[in-house]
Amino acid sequence: MSKASTCTTDPLNILNYDCACLVLENLDLQSLGNAEEVNEVWKETIQSWMTGSGLLQHFPDEWKKVTTMQRDNNETAELPRYNRALKVFKNSAIDQLTTEAWKSGHANSLVLRNADVTHRMCPRWVGYLGGLSGAGEFLAWCETGRVLYKHVDSVHPAHELNVGVSSDQVAHMELHAGGYLLVVVLDADRSSNHQHTERLFDLKTGKALWSRDLPPDLCADLTGDGEEVDFKPLAMGWDRIYYFARERAKLLVRDFRTGRLLHTLHIGLFAQGFWAWEKSRVWRLRDRDVLVMFQHAPGSRYTNIGAVHLIDTVSGETLQRIPVDSSEECTLVTSTRRDEVAFALVWELMGYTDRDSFAVRTQTFDYDRGTGKFVERGVQDIDLTHLKGLPVGWFYAGVMQYDPFRGFMVAADMEGQWTRVISLPGAQDQSSSRGQVEPAVSSIVMGRRRAKAATVNVPGLVRSAIIGCGGKRLYFLRQPRGVFHDSVQVNIFEFGPKDEWRLQAGQGDSLHGPSSLA
Structure with a gap:
C-alpha cells in the first residue's frame, strides 16, 4: 500500500473497523509492521487491533497475562491497558521475527x-x-x-x-x-x-x-x-x-x-x-x-x-x-x-x-x-x-x-x-x-x-x-x-528487525553482563 493512497483506493477509508480487522487477521507480523507505515489511519487502526484481538491471535499467552494483570490491578483506565498491550505485542513480534530469521538463515x-x-x-x-x-x-x-x-x-x-x-x-x-x-x-x-x-x-x-x-x-x-x-x-x-x-x-x-x-x-x-x-x-x-x-x-x-x-x-x-x-x-x-x-x-x-x-x-x-x-x-x-x-x-x-x-x-x-x-x-x-x-x-x-x-x-x-x-x-x-x-x-x-539493545543497564533480573556480545 502506497503512502499516496487516496480516499477511493484506500480500503480503510471504505471498510468499517470490524471489516478492517478481518483483513488484518490475514497479515503476517512483517506485513503488519510494514502496513503501519502507510499513514496515520492505518497506524491507528492496526495498533488498536494489536492491543486486542491481534494480541490474542498471535500471542495468546501474552494476551492472557495482560488481561489477568488488568483484572488483578482493578484497572479501569483504557490508556494504560492500551499502551501495555501494544508494547507487549511489539516486543513479542520482534522476538518472534528474530527467531524466525535465525532459523531460516x-x-x-x-x-x-x-x-x-x-x-x-x-x-x-x-x-x-x-x-x-x-x-x-x-x-x-x-x-x-x-x-x-x-x-x-x-x-x-x-x-x-x-x-x-x-x-x-x-x-x-x-x-x-x-x-x-x-x-x-x-x-x-x-x-x-x-x-x-x-x-x-x-x-x-x-x-x-x-x-x-x-x-x-x-x-x-x-x-x-x-x-x-x-x-x-x-x-x-x-x-x-x-x-x-x-x-x-x-x-x-x-x-x-x-x-x-x-x-x-x-x-x-x-x-x-x-x-x-x-x-x-x-x-x-x-x-x-x-x-x-x-x-x-x-x-x-x-x-x-x-x-x-x-x-x-x-x-x-x-x-x-x-x-x-x-x-x-x-x-x-x-x-x-x-x-x-x-x-x-x-x-x-x-x-x-x-x-x-x-x-x-x-x-x-x-x-x-x-x-x-x-x-x-x-x-x-x-x-x-x-x-x-x-x-x-x-x-x-x-x-x-x-x-x-x-x-x-x-x-x-x-x-x-x-x-x-x-x-x-x-x-x-x-x-x-x-x-x-x-x-x-x-x-x-x-x-x-x-x-x-x-x-x-x-x-x-x-x-x-x-x-x-x-x-x-x-x-x-x-x-x-x-x-x-x-x-x-x-x-x-x-538477524531480525532493528531494535534497541535492551539487555542493558543491569536493571531488574538479568543474566547479561555489560561485556557480553548478546
Whole structure:
C-alpha cells in the first residue's frame, strides 16, 4: 500500500473497523509492521487491533497475562491497558521475527566496514574473540599498532583511541556496553622499567577516566611463562569490577568508573579445587551483582566442569551450587528472549551412539524469583549425526555456537567452505526425558536488502571460527589460507528487525553482563 493512497483506493477509508480487522487477521507480523507505515489511519487502526484481538491471535499467552494483570490491578483506565498491550505485542513480534530469521538463515544485513591489518598481536592477547572485543553496540580491535573502536551501526570510519602506547603492548582489552573500554598495557621485556598499567577509557569522549599501576610482583609473573592471569579482571559488572587478590581466596571489588577499591571479600571456596577462571561472569539478581563461577570436577584439573557456583558479591556467601553431571566440557548459554531469565548448559557428545555419531545435550534452568534459585526445566539430547545438507562427519571439522532458547545452532567448517544454521527444538519444548529430534538445516543468506561491505581484519592465529552468537548478531571470523597470514577476517551478520539493545543497564533480573556480545 502506497503512502499516496487516496480516499477511493484506500480500503480503510471504505471498510468499517470490524471489516478492517478481518483483513488484518490475514497479515503476517512483517506485513503488519510494514502496513503501519502507510499513514496515520492505518497506524491507528492496526495498533488498536494489536492491543486486542491481534494480541490474542498471535500471542495468546501474552494476551492472557495482560488481561489477568488488568483484572488483578482493578484497572479501569483504557490508556494504560492500551499502551501495555501494544508494547507487549511489539516486543513479542520482534522476538518472534528474530527467531524466525535465525532459523531460516536469512540475515538482514552485515555490519562493519573493511579494515586492513598487517600487525601480529602478542599471543597472550590473541584468543579473546580472535582479537576482537565486542559488547552491546560497540566493537574494538587492534590494527597496525593502533587501538580502534566503533559503534556497529555507524557509517563512519572507526575511531582511533589514544592509549599512550603501541597496540603490541596491549595485553588485554574488554568492552563495557555503556561505551567504555578497559585496557591493560604490559611490557613483555623483563628488564624494562616501563610501568604496567590498567586504564579505563570513555569511548564517547576518547578520554581516560582512570589509570592504576599493577603491582610489580604481579607483572613479574605476567612476563614469565607461568599460568597467572591476574592482570585481567575476573569479571566485569555494570558498576563494579572484580579481581583476585594475590591470595587466591580473596576477591577485590573496585568501582567501575573510578577504579577505587571498595572492599575485599574472603571467599574460602576459591581455595578448594580447581576453577575455570576464564568462564567467570556477573549476573544481576535481586538488585545486586552475583558472581558466576565454574569449578572443575574432582580429578579434572582443566577440562570438564563439576559445578556452577553463584556467589553474592556483597556478603561473599554461596547463594546456590548447581552440580554438573558430565564427563564432557560444557558451555553456558543465557536466553536472549525478552523477559526470560534462564540459562542452559550445552555439551557436544562425540560418539553418542557409536564411534561416528554426534549429539548435543542441553540442560536448562529457569530463575524462580520467589525463592531466588534456579530450577531445572529439563534435559534434551539431539542427535545430529545424519544431517541433510552437510557432509558426512562434518562435526569433526566444524565449530559450533548454540541458542537452545530460540532453537538453533550455527555450524561452520574450519576450512571456511560452508556455514549453516541448524534448526533445533526450542528449550520450551524440553521435557524431563531425553529424546531425539530431527533438525533442519539452512544456509546463511542475505535478506531482501542489499548488504553493505562489512568486514574487519583483526589479528589472530585461527583458520576459521564462529566467535559469538546471541541476540541478533552472529560474529564469524575466518583466516585467509596460508601459514603466514597475520590477519583474520570478521563478518558480523544481523538477524531480525532493528531494535534497541535492551539487555542493558543491569536493571531488574538479568543474566547479561555489560561485556557480553548478546
